[in-house]
Amino acid sequence: MSTVRDANAGDIVDFNESTALDLILATVKDTPNPRNRALFEALLRHLIGFVLETRPTPQEWRTGLEFLKRTGQISTEMRDEFGLLDALLGTEMLVDIINRQRPENATPNSVLGPFFNPNAPRKPYLADITGGVPGERVVLYGEVKSLDGKPIAGADVDIWQTDEDGRYDAQMPGPFEINLRGKFTTDAQGRYACVTVRAHHYDVPTDGTGGEMLRAMGRKAGRPAHIHMMIEAPGYDTVITSIFPAGDPLIGSDAGFGVRKRLIAAYANATAADAERFSMKLPFLTMKFDIALVPAGVAAGR
């Protein structure tokens, strides 16, 4: 004798286009954490809404699932293909903007990107980070300050960028060697400076699903030239940002949505006074970029 009570056929709600959303939402109604419940509900509403609106064929749906599968398969410790999709779809910047509503005069965040290396070597003021690669020499310098203009001493300024061909150290031929990056600590006046090369615009990797998506959309893969920075100081909100040199041909069409007006800075031809100040031989370029930090906790968006 069966111990399972026969279901009354009248109690069964058929899963169909009209009932799908309610039936699926019912599966998360007991989610213990209220925030998780809100996230699940919104995700499912949009997902079911997407299917009902676009009415994909089984082949189209499978194409989407296979795309996600391949995104996972190509990802490694060194390659974050989901992170690339996050940047290319604008969601990386949007989540950051929602959570980091800094005052107008504070330095905003930009895209972290996949080439940050937490093991960048610590370097003294005005150290050369070029490792001898070719390219126009640039003295990149500035001050880290609080919003009211007071210098912040002892801030860590992590800098990383491409060579003149748009390649990071991890993309250069030959055995891997850390290059074009360094961690600088500001002095008593909040100053940092390094000798680097003119960065170049580059294409994000297009040999994975990020590239497939761009081609399917008829989009370009280029990011304008930029110099990445992470600035950390005790008691202040960490800033992950980039400097975008003015005049780059791609500055208005960044595939990663990282450009913000406050982050654009110009190269200048060094003067004799610059040569003396930085103990460099002319000709070279200078770029000044000051950073304004907000106290920790002030920038929360929610």
Ligand SMILES: [Fe+2]
């Ligand atoms: Fe980058």
